[in-house]
Amino acid sequence: MLSTDIYIEPLTAAVVGLAMHHFVFIRGEWHVRAPVVFRFYLASTLLWCIAYYRACDRSIQTCSIHYFFSLSTHYITLLASIVIYRCFFHPLRHFPGPYLAKATKFWHVWKCRNSNNHLLLEKLRHEYGNFVRTGPNEITIFHPAGLNLINKPDLVERSDWYDLVHPSFSLNTVRNQYFHDRRRKVWEFAFTNDAMKGYEERIRSYATKVDDSIRGSNRSIIDTNAIIYRFAYDVMRDLAFAKTSNDTDQEWQTSVNTIHTGLSILGPLSPAPWIALLFFSFTNLQLVSDWNNMMAYCREKMAERLALVTPKGRDISSWLIQDAKSRGQIDSPEEMQWLNGDAFSMILAGSDTTASTLIFTFWHLAKTPRYQKLIHDEILKFGVLSPLISEMSFKDFERLPFLNAFINETLRLHHPLPTAGSRIVRQKGLIIDNEHIPPGTKVVAPRWNFGRHEAHYKRAWEFLPERWLNDSDLISDRRAFTPWAGGKWACLGKQIALFELRYLISLLVHHYSISLPPGDDGSSVERDYKDQVTAFPGKLNLVFTARGSE
Known part of the structure; x- marks a missing residue:
C-alpha cells in the first residue's frame, strides 16, 4: 500500500x-x-x-x-x-497586453491559426501601444528604436525562434555569435564584387526568359505568381546550387509547392517555437509530414550539389563546400548539418522573399499606371534604350532614383519576412523610450507593422514611392526602415536580390504596359495573404500589353 x-x-x-x-x-x-x-x-x-x-x-x-x-x-x-x-x-508583469498572453503562448497560436500574425500584432499595437507583452517572457516592440537595437549583437542575441530547423543550423539560424561570425566569413566570399559580376549575367538570362514567356504566351491574362516564382526559383537554383533550367523544366513547381506546404505549419506555430518543435515530433500528422518533406527536399538539393563534379559556373555552395574540404570536414556529420541548414536558408531566402516582393511590386504597378510611366521615362532619361538594358549593372541601377524609391516603398509595406525573427536581451538589458526591458526577455520587432506605424511615416497605409525621394517629408523616423537587417546580421544577399528586383521590373516596364484584367480588382493579393515566416501573397493575374501595340 x-x-x-x-x-x-x-x-x-x-x-x-x-x-x-x-x-x-x-x-x-x-x-x-x-x-x-x-x-x-x-x-x-x-x-x-x-x-x-x-x-x-x-x-x-x-x-x-x-x-x-x-x-x-x-x-x-x-x-x-x-x-x-x-x-x-514575472519581471514583465507591468507591461500591457492581453491577459491570456501573459499566461501562455497557446493564446497567440490560436489567434494566428489562419496565418495572420501580422494582423493580430497590428490590432495589439493599436490597443496597447508601442510595447506589448505578447507572451509570458516576450515583448513586441513597435517603437522606431526597436529595429535598430535588435540588430546589435552586444545588446541582444538570437532567440529560440532560430532553433525551428533544429538539428540543422546555418548562417541564418545559428545562435552562437562566434559560430555565426566564423560562418559569415566563408559566405562573404560568395558575395564579392567579382562574384556579383558573374551572378548578374545569369540573372539577366532568367529575366529574359520571363520576358520571352510573356511575349510568347497565347493567353491574354498571365498567371503572374507562376512566372515570378519560377524566375525566383530558377535564379536561386543556379546561383545557390549551380543547376540551370530549361523551358520544359518544371522542378520549380515541385519546389514552390514543397516549400509553401512545409511552411504552412509555421503560420500559427512560428510565435511559439517550443510548440512547433513538439508538433514536429508527431511525424504522422500531415502538416508535420509536409514540414519534413520540405527539410528533406533541402537536404536533397545539397546532396545533388555535393555530387556535382564540374559545375558550369561558380555558385554560393561552392564556397561552403570548398571551406569544408579545406578543413577536412566535408564528410563529418556536423558539417553536413551546416550544409543542409545553409541549403534551407538559400532556398527560402533566395527565392521566396524575392518572389513575394516582386508580386507586390507588379501589383502596385498595375494598380497605378503612372508609376509605370515614371519608371519607363526614368530608364529613357538615363539613355538606357532597349538594346542596352541587358548591359545594365548593379551600379547602373543605383542611378534610377524613382525605381529605387518604388522598391523601398514595396519593402516598407510588404516586407518578405512580415513578423519573423526575435531576440533575447543580454545582461545589460534594453532601455527604449524610458522603458526598461530586463535581461533574458524575448523581444520582437515586426517589420510589417513598423512599415504601417503612423509615428514612423505620414500617410503610413498609402503606397507613396515619392516618400523616398530627397524632397519628401513623408518619413518621420528613418530608424523604422531596415529591410535588410543590419550589422553582423545584415542580409548578405542584398545586392543579388536588388539586382533581381531592379532588372526584372525595368525590363518588363520597358517592354509592356501592365494592367489588371477586366473585372479583377486584384484584391485577392492582400485578401489571401499569409504570414508563414515568409510572406505568401494571394493570386495575381495581370495583362501585359507590348508597348507600341496599345
Missing part, C-alpha cells in the same frame, strides 16, 4: 509540481527538449499508474479515484504555479 492517508499522495504530487516549476522549468531553455519532456511526462504518468495499482490494497474504484486525484493535483499545481508566477511575479 502506498499510504493509508488519502492526503499524503496528492500533497506529495503538488509539492513535486511546485518543485518542477521553480527548480526545473523556470531555469534555462526547454524548447528543443519539448518532445523529450512530453514523452517523459507521458511515460511517468503510465509508470506511476502501474506502480500505484500494484501497491494499492484498496478497491479498484478507490484506487482509481485516489490516483486521478493525485495526478490532477500535480498537473493543476504545476500549471497554477506557472500561471500565478507569470501574471503576478
